[in-house]
Amino acid sequence: MSDxxxxxxxxxxxxxxVDEEKVVESANFIEDLGADSLDTVELVMAFEEEFGCEIPxxxxxxxxxxxxxIDFIETQQG
Amino acid sequence: MRRVVITGMGMVSSLGVGFKHxxxxxxxxxxxxxxxxxxxVNDLPAKIGGQVPEGxxxxxxxxxxxxxxxxxxxxMDTFIVYGLSAAQQAINDSGWLVDSDEKAWRSGVLIGxxxxxxxxxxxxxxxxxxxxxxxxSPFFIPASLINLVSGHVSIxxxxxxxxxxxVTACSTGAHAIGxxxxxxxxxxxxxxxxxxxxxxxxxxxxxxxxxxxxxxxxFNDTPxxxxxxxxxxxxxxxMGDGAGVVVLEELEHAKARGAKIYAEVVGYGMSGDAHxxxxxxxxxxxxxxxxxxxxxxxxxxxxxxxxxxAHGTSTPLGDEIELGAVKRLFGHYSKAIYxxxxxxxxxxxxxxxGAVEAIFSVCAINHGVVPPTLNLDDPSNDCDIDLxxxxxxxxxxxxxxxxxxxxxxxxxxxxxxxxx
Numbered sequence: 001m002s003d004x005x006x007x008x009x010x011x012x013x014x015x016x017x018v019d020e021e022k023v024v025e026s027a028n029f030i031e032d033l034g035a036d037s038l039d040t041v042e043l044v045m046a047f048e049e050e051f052g053c054e055i056p057x058x059x060x061x062x063x064x065x066x067x068x069x070i071d072f073i074e075t076q077q078g
Numbered sequence: 079m080r081r082v083v084i085t086g087m088g089m090v091s092s093l094g095v096g097f098k099h100x101x102x103x104x105x106x107x108x109x110x111x112x113x114x115x116x117x118x119v120n121d122l123p124a125k126i127g128g129q130v131p132e133g134x135x136x137x138x139x140x141x142x143x144x145x146x147x148x149x150x151x152x153x154m155d156t157f158i159v160y161g162l163s164a165a166q167q168a169i170n171d172s173g174w175l176v177d178s179d180e181k182a183w184r185s186g187v188l189i190g191x192x193x194x195x196x197x198x199x200x201x202x203x204x205x206x207x208x209x210x211x212x213x214x215s216p217f218f219i220p221a222s223l224i225n226l227v228s229g230h231v232s233i234x235x236x237x238x239x240x241x242x243x244x245v246t247a248c249s250t251g252a253h254a255i256g257x258x259x260x261x262x263x264x265x266x267x268x269x270x271x272x273x274x275x276x277x278x279x280x281x282x283x284x285x286x287x288x289x290x291x292x293x294x295x296x297f298n299d300t301p302x303x304x305x306x307x308x309x310x311x312x313x314x315x316x317m318g319d320g321a322g323v324v325v326l327e328e329l330e331h332a333k334a335r336g337a338k339i340y341a342e343v344v345g346y347g348m349s350g351d352a353h354x355x356x357x358x359x360x361x362x363x364x365x366x367x368x369x370x371x372x373x374x375x376x377x378x379x380x381x382x383x384x385x386x387x388a389h390g391t392s393t394p395l396g397d398e399i400e401l402g403a404v405k406r407l408f409g410h411y412s413k414a415i416y417x418x419x420x421x422x423x424x425x426x427x428x429x430x431x432g433a434v435e436a437i438f439s440v441c442a443i444n445h446g447v448v449p450p451t452l453n454l455d456d457p458s459n460d461c462d463i464d465l466x467x468x469x470x471x472x473x474x475x476x477x478x479x480x481x482x483x484x485x486x487x488x489x490x491x492x493x494x495x496x497x498x
Contacts, residue, residue: 017149038153041216049213 004051004077005070011046012066015039025067040064047073082259083497085337086174086325087437088167088273090160091424092128092318094138096167100434101441103423104449105470109302110424111316117281124293126301127279128318128425130160153217154226155195156319160430161227161275162234164321165189169235172325172337174269176236184268185237187228188258189323190244190251192429192484193278195222200282227275239267244429247484248389250274251322251432252492256346258326268331273323273433287317290356294392305426306453307390307419308397308465315391318425322433324440341440344477345378345493347371356485358396362403364489365389369407369479372491378477380408383415383493385448385473387439387480390419391426400481401459408463416473418466422452432482436492439478443496447472 009023018033029035029043044060047053047069053076055063063069089096092110093103103110110128119125133139142151145163154162165187176182198221205214220226225243232241240261244254251274258272287293294314297304305316332339348371351364358364373379389400397419405412420438421427427434442448447470454467464471477495 015149015152017147038216038220042152045213045215 002070002074004073007050008047008066008069008073011050012043015043015046023066025070026065028065030064051077079263080265081329082262082326082343083329083332084324084340084343084440085327085332086168086172087340087440088164088171088323089321089434089437090130090140090163091320091427091434092130093424094131095140095163096138097437097441099138101438104420104438105447107450107452107469108423109452110318111301111304113298113301114279114284119284122284123288123295124284125298126304126316127284128316128320129279130319153221154230155198155221156277157191157194157275158221158227158230160277160319160321161189161191161323162230164273164275164323165231165271168323168325169271172327174325182236182238184239186239186241186261186267186270187231187237188240188242188244188254188261188270188272189227189231190254190274190429191224191227191276192245192247192250192274193276193283194224196278196283197280198222200280231271237271240270246488247486248426248428248431249482249484249488249490250429251434252436252480252482252490253348253432255324255326255343255433255436256348256490256492259343259346262326262328268328270326271323272326273321274430275321276428276430277319278428279317279319284317292356292393293317303453305392305422307388307392307422307451308401308457308459309454310456310458312392312394312397315393315421316425318427320424320427320434321430322437324433324437339497341443341494342497343492344495345372345376345491347373347375347491349489351487351489353487358399358483359487360399362399362406364487365400365403365481365483366406368489369403369481369491372479372493376493376495378493380411383477383479384475385439385442385478386415386417387435387478388417388419389481389483390451391421396483398459400483401461401463404463405461412462416448416464416466416471418449418451420449422454432480432490435480435482436494439480439494442478443475443494446474448475
């Protein structure tokens with residue numbers, strides 16, 4: 001597992017207070033991990049802080065799963 | 079008009095968690111006022127407060143996880159956490175459970191706060207002023223909004239009836255209980271969870287009340303001596319954090335489900351001073367009219383009241399003015415009543431004060447004891463009223479009057495009566 005994936009999952013576990021087993025790459029923040037719309041905004045902000053990047057609102061709208069987040073951040077860093 | 083009784087009570091204060099524990103501590107003449115230690119008070123003239131003691135479950139200390147998960151606490155400022163704790167205590171105490179649509183629609187919430195999420199607002203302002211507006215939490219607004227206490231209580235308990243909040247400074251808690259009782263009297267709900275909560279002891283909060291010259295500054299080294307209503311050496315109020323919440327219920331509804339009944343809410347009066355933004359009117363007319371209105375609504379006369387839980391904040395002006403208004407109203411019955419200020423023990427809980435003091439008034443009725451006014455060593459006013467200095471007194475309390483007066487000249491009085 002990539003370093004980015006580990007860090008993304010750690011943030012999700014901390015912010016949503018969910019069990020580690022549930023935080024798989026296909027997990028949808030809202031449907032699978034019990035997040036609401038405000039949680040997803042906060043998650044995106046936490047990703048920005050952790051990875052020192054900016055995630056524009058239109059890109060953030062497309063980040064609904066762990067995998068979406070990892071892919072976006074890896075693209076930015078690549 | 080439908081009759082309204084109290085069937086559940088919950089409290090958080092600097093003396094700890096739970097109304098029974100608080101009442102025992104009050105009767106033990108204990109003070110919850112301490113030096114502020116969780117932030118730097120070097121620049122602040124007032125360095126003390128009644129902060130909620132944190133600790134393990136079972137020790138009557140506040141353990142946040144007992145009431146709100148760590149995840150949910152990120153969505154709310156501390157005043158909401160205290161409010162949720164007191165509300166859940168009261169609901170559990172009442173045994174009221176919503177398990178049908180009909181019950182849900184007839185259960186409401188009316189919890190207020192005087193100040194609300196000041197710590198969150200202060201932190202948020204710093205974030206924005208640092209040019210980091212995009213870093214402001216999406217929970218910033220819902221964490222600070224006063225009516226979100228009522229919102230959270232309704233969401234957690236499925237109460238779909240009237241959902242309301244009061245913001246009337248230091249009269250908030252009394253107005254909340256009075257207004258909620260009327261919602262039941264008017265048949266808009268059968269059960270209302272009502273009260274007030276506050277957690278404004280933060281740098282901006284203390285600095286703000288210091289700037290208004292409202293706080294005690296002469297007892298920073300002996301915090302437990304600082305709140306001393308009616309005493310000659312009083313020099314301002316002491317801020318307190320915490321919450322008081324009651325479950326109000328229509329009498330027949332409470333009887334039908336076999337609920338225990340603590341007392342009946344029989345009187346509620348309101349008035350405005352139309353005088354000054356922070357100072358009470360010197361003639362005490364607002365206080366007098368508000369107490370009179372509460373007695374009228376209760377169909378009582380001063381002779382029916384045994385105990386007055388005073389607003390009594392320990393400010394040089396306010397204490398004497400309230401005393402004058404009570405003397406004017408009670409006349410020769412002044413000799414027959416007890417009047418005390420529980421703010422002497424826990425400080426001034428601002429928007430929670432009226433609710434916490436309503437609970438102490440009900441406890442006085444239930445236990446036949448009037449709580450003491452701590453630190454009343456040398457009264458500034460020679461009067462006929464027994465101000466219950468320093469130790470509680472046993473006496474029959476058939477009815478109690480509780481006063482709350484707030485900045486802006488907003489006054490509220492509640493009358494509670496023993497239920498038999």
